[in-house]
Amino acid sequence: MLSISGKTEARIVAWKARNGINILRICLGIIFIWFGVLKFFPGMSAAEEIAGRTILKLTFGLVKPATSMPILAIWECIIGLGLMTKAWLRLTLILLYMQMAGTFLPLIFFPHETFHHSVLVPTLLGQYIIKNFVLISGGILIGATLKSKKQANNPFFERKVVKSDDRFDRIKRISLKTV
Numbered sequence: 001m002l003s004i005s006g007k008t009e010a011r012i013v014a015w016k017a018r019n020g021i022n023i024l025r026i027c028l029g030i031i032f033i034w035f036g037v038l039k040f041f042p043g044m045s046a047a048e049e050i051a052g053r054t055i056l057k058l059t060f061g062l063v064k065p066a067t068s069m070p071i072l073a074i075w076e077c078i079i080g081l082g083l084m085t086k087a088w089l090r091l092t093l094i095l096l097y098m099q100m101a102g103t104f105l106p107l108i109f110f111p112h113e114t115f116h117h118s119v120l121v122p123t124l125l126g127q128y129i130i131k132n133f134v135l136i137s138g139g140i141l142i143g144a145t146l147k148s149k150k151q152a153n154n155p156f157f158e159r160k161v162v163k164s165d166d167r168f169d170r171i172k173r174i175s176l177k178t179v
């Protein structure tokens with residue numbers, strides 16, 4: 001098994017801690033822009049047809065796919081740009097959560113297309129939808145790193161962060177000693 005010195009491992013972990021959230025934010029942004037741009041071009045997005053039918057059903061037939069796809073494309077691109085630039089990040093995350101909630105509706109509206117025989121056996125479309133749990137988790141993690149103005153100016157929150165960092169360091173030292 002590959003053995004890494006404690007010092008090297010600590011540097012790697014420190015690099016991940018410094019850069020991980022930004023990498024996650026940029027990667028999520030790229031995914032949202034990429035998938036959003038595809039929806040501007042009819043027939044290019046694998047999710048276009050099911051998304052159009054879902055929105056049509058959700059709006060009781062009032063919003064046709066020809067209207068909903070450009071709106072969804074813009075929505076997804078705004079989420080992507082917000083994630084990549086950190087502009088209006090709280091609002092961006094709310095848009096992300098709302099969009100993600102909508103992506104799960106085909107599992108309810110069209111179960112015959114999203115599952116084979118049972119909810120334990122998703123079709124490829126079902127798998128495409130279910131993977132969105134990872135995107136939601138990424139959004140939650142990014143949101144957890146945002147500080148409110150109250151937190152930023154409150155020494156109580158700083159002490160809590162220092163305390164949790166101390167606990168993490170203690171756990172890390174214990175883990176390295178047992179290896």
